[in-house]
Amino acid sequence: MERYKILEELGDGTCGSVYKARDWRTNEIVAVKKMKRKFFFWEEYWRLREIKVLRKLNHPNIIKLKEVVRENNEVFLIFEYMNYNLYQIMKEQRRPFSEDEIRSFMSQLLHGLNHLHRSGYFHRDLKPENLLVTNDVLKIADFGLAREVSSVPPYTEYVSTRWYRAPEVLLQSKLYTPAVDMWAAGAILAELFNLSPIFPGESEIDQLFKICCVLGTPDLTIFAEGTNASRLYGIINYEKILPANLSDIIPNASPEAIDLIQQLCSWDPSRRPAADESLQHPFFHVGWVPHSLRDPLDLKLSIMGAKPTLELKLSDFGAEPEDCFLGLTLAVKPSVPEFDVVHDVSQHIKEDSLFCSGLEDHTGRSVFWSLMPPDQGGIRAPVEPSFSLSFSSIQHTSVRVPQSAGFSIPSLQPNILDGPLSAMSSSFPQSHCL
Numbered sequence: 001m002e003r004y005k006i007l008e009e010l011g012d013g014t015c016g017s018v019y020k021a022r023d024w025r026t027n028e029i030v031a032v033k034k035m036k037r038k039f040f041f042w043e044e045y046w047r048l049r050e051i052k053v054l055r056k057l058n059h060p061n062i063i064k065l066k067e068v069v070r071e072n073n074e075v076f077l078i079f080e081y082m083n084y085n086l087y088q089i090m091k092e093q094r095r096p097f098s099e100d101e102i103r104s105f106m107s108q109l110l111h112g113l114n115h116l117h118r119s120g121y122f123h124r125d126l127k128p129e130n131l132l133v134t135n136d137v138l139k140i141a142d143f144g145l146a147r148e149v150s151s152v153p154p155y156t157e158y159v160s161t162r163w164y165r166a167p168e169v170l171l172q173s174k175l176y177t178p179a180v181d182m183w184a185a186g187a188i189l190a191e192l193f194n195l196s197p198i199f200p201g202e203s204e205i206d207q208l209f210k211i212c213c214v215l216g217t218p219d220l221t222i223f224a225e226g227t228n229a230s231r232l233y234g235i236i237n238y239e240k241i242l243p244a245n246l247s248d249i250i251p252n253a254s255p256e257a258i259d260l261i262q263q264l265c266s267w268d269p270s271r272r273p274a275a276d277e278s279l280q281h282p283f284f285h286v287g288w289v290p291h292s293l294r295d296p297l298d299l300k301l302s303i304m305g306a307k308p309t310l311e312l313k314l315s316d317f318g319a320e321p322e323d324c325f326l327g328l329t330l331a332v333k334p335s336v337p338e339f340d341v342v343h344d345v346s347q348h349i350k351e352d353s354l355f356c357s358g359l360e361d362h363t364g365r366s367v368f369w370s371l372m373p374p375d376q377g378g379i380r381a382p383v384e385p386s387f388s389l390s391f392s393s394i395q396h397t398s399v400r401v402p403q404s405a406g407f408s409i410p411s412l413q414p415n416i417l418d419g420p421l422s423a424m425s426s427s428f429p430q431s432h433c434l
């Protein structure tokens with residue numbers, strides 16, 4: 001670890017302390033996560049969930065694990081450095097985010113989630129602090145609680161930070177799925193509008209109560225066998241709570257955004273859209289420029305065939321392809337008031353470079369290698385006192401970003417229905433390493 005000069009502490013989580021550091025050799029700034037527990041054997045840290053998961057993932061919206069160092073039975077994870085987390089950004093935000101800014105954050109979150117879920121994992125602890133941001137590029141971090149989709153339930157009850165915890169987890173279901181991440185994504189979407197959490201429960205029971213106040217009481221038949229629905233009886237006394245009007249709670253959200261939040265935050269996990277389905281939601285189509293419009297020739301054909309008629313003035317076109325593109329942009333714009341074609345075209349071109357599937361596929365191959373030195377056939381402790389592994393890193397094009405109202409729902413005081421863990425009320429929710 002002499003290679004890294006620690007500059008400052010960035011965070012002190014349950015599993016590790018995270019530091020900003022400089023790599024002496026390259027001058028690169030990195031984030032070093034020093035794991036709190038000691039690791040005496042290679043097998044132990046090979047099994048460490050964060051390493052296990054991250055070595056399989058390579059996506060522009062998932063934090064890059066660059067290296068793992070083991071020294072004196074301590075393990076250090078070296079990550080690419082990110083300037084902020086989304087919680088810090090929301091806290092500092094002095095005006096509501098525009099819907100475009102929210103779309104950009106959410107689109108990146110959902111692309112990262114889609115990759116994670118398709119790779120066979122779910123995160124289980126999505127929250128604004130675990131979404132890291134640099135130059136408006138968002139990356140999912142902290143895979144300490146991630147699970148394989150194919151892993152065998154029952155899962156432990158205490159997962160994910162309370163405010164973002166899905167109802168089936170709160171109701172102690174042992175059979176939850178990646179849909180828990182979709183719930184958290186819905187809660188984060190709502191929070192991006194209001195700049196305050198939508199379900200800020202003060203205990204697990206209060207969490208369920210807060211959800212009931214927004215979504216109304218659920219149909220209890222939707223919950224899988226083994227769910228402890230009696231937790232809800234304690235709150236509602238068998239009385240029905242009607243759903244609130246989400247537009248009153250999130251007044252600055254468009255109807256499309258409200259609809260997406262409603263779908264993601266469905267009581268019934270099976271009704272929540274998957275990440276790729278969410279990306280198809282009309283919320284992401286506001287101001288959308290069809291793919292064909294990004295190519296000048298297709299643009300011309302597309303516009304000629306389009307109804308309502310758009311005026312094309314040939315005089316606007318020059319001989320160069322760039323002129324043609326710009327000319328069309330200018331010609332189209334006047335007949336589509338309030339629709340900023342230049343802005344949207346450029347934005348989607350930028351997104352292309354971030355999310356193109358080709359990038360994922362190519363970069364995916366070079367990232368992780370065996371955690372053993374080449375001459376070792378099995379997983380054994382190395383002779384050297386310190387050993388490290390390097391991983392490749394990718395540079396990303398930056399996409400630009402960046403409010404709000406608060407609303408309050410009364411709180412239920414913790415009661416006897418809360419387990420010992422859930423009864424703990426903290427100013428900020430916590431999660432645990434498994």
Ligand SMILES: Nc1ncnc2c1ncn2[C@@H]1O[C@H](COP(=O)(O)OP(=O)(O)OP(=O)(O)O)[C@@H](O)[C@H]1O
Pocket residue numbers: 010011012013014015016017018031033063079080081082083084085129130132141142143144430431432
């Ligand atoms: N790559 C990074 N770049 C910059 N800051 C980071 C990075 N990784 C983590 N951090 C900061 O450190 C904090 C703690 O990191 P992380 O969530 O990975 O640790 P943890 O021990 O698993 O925490 P938790 O108790 O939340 O699970 C993050 O909220 C973030 O602010």
